[in-house]
Amino acid sequence: MLLVLIGAPAAGKSRIGKKVARTLGVPFIDTDTEIVRQHGAISELFAAHGEAHFRTLERVAVEHALSGSGVVAFGGGAVLDLRTQADISSLPVVLLTVEASAVAPRLANGKRPLISSIESWQALVDTRRELYESLADFSIDTSHRPTEVIATEIAQWARSRPSQKDTP
Ligand SMILES: Nc1ncnc2c1ncn2[C@@H]1O[C@H](COP(=O)(O)OP(=O)(O)O)[C@@H](O)[C@H]1O
Ligand SMILES: O=C(O)C1=C[C@@H](OP(=O)(O)O)[C@@H](O)[C@H](O)C1
Numbered sequence: 001m002l003l004v005l006i007g008a009p010a011a012g013k014s015r016i017g018k019k020v021a022r023t024l025g026v027p028f029i030d031t032d033t034e035i036v037r038q039h040g041a042i043s044e045l046f047a048a049h050g051e052a053h054f055r056t057l058e059r060v061a062v063e064h065a066l067s068g069s070g071v072v073a074f075g076g077g078a079v080l081d082l083r084t085q086a087d088i089s090s091l092p093v094v095l096l097t098v099e100a101s102a103v104a105p106r107l108a109n110g111k112r113p114l115i116s117s118i119e120s121w122q123a124l125v126d127t128r129r130e131l132y133e134s135l136a137d138f139s140i141d142t143s144h145r146p147t148e149v150i151a152t153e154i155a156q157w158a159r160s161r162p163s164q165k166d167t168p
């Protein structure tokens with residue numbers, strides 16, 4: 001199986017995705033983690049080579065992740081790529097959302113080069129909201145509940161879907 005998590009930076013894709021995978025007993029792949037493993041820190045990649053270069057590396061990481069199985073957490077901008085939009089159109093896609101009022105403490109680590117403030121986070125999310133929603137089969141808000149509870153609900157939703165062999 002493949003299950004894809006999308007959504008805004010700091011919505012919880014990486015942390016919750018790992019728990020969903022553990023709950024389902026399947027592998028977990030985070031495209032950003034793969035990029036960092038192969039190429040170094042994301043902030044350094046942006047600084048040295050620019051966003052376009054990062055997006056090229058990200059597309060390769062997405063293709064690789066989608067060629068396997070399990071739970072896949074994308075970086076927030078991965079779905080900007082039209083090929084990626086097409087690739088996930090037939091897969092179960094979960095959108096994680098978070099309110100601006102809850103996101104500030106989650107942005108503290110400074111590891112996201114496109115986000116320098118809550119205002120820049122909001123502006124970026126505003127440009128992507130419709131796209132995120134159009135790609136999602138299931139949406140869940142992460143603002144005010146523990147990650148374990150959210151992960152359990154996502155796993156239940158995934159399990160409740162008809163399996164491939166049941167689909168005509
Ligand atoms: N439901 C939640 N409640 C509180 N903190 C959360 C929740 N989900 C994620 N976080 C925290 O927010 C930060 C960003 O989460 P992360 O999984 O890296 O988001 P993303 O991968 O979507 O950018 C992390 O410090 C994480 O522990
Ligand atoms: O939204 C974006 O464009 C980005 C989100 C980040 O991932 P998270 O969504 O996991 O923070 C990371 O891929 C990079 O900083 C760019």
Ligand SMILES: [Mg+2]
Nearest residue numbers: 013014032075
């Ligand atoms: Mg992440």
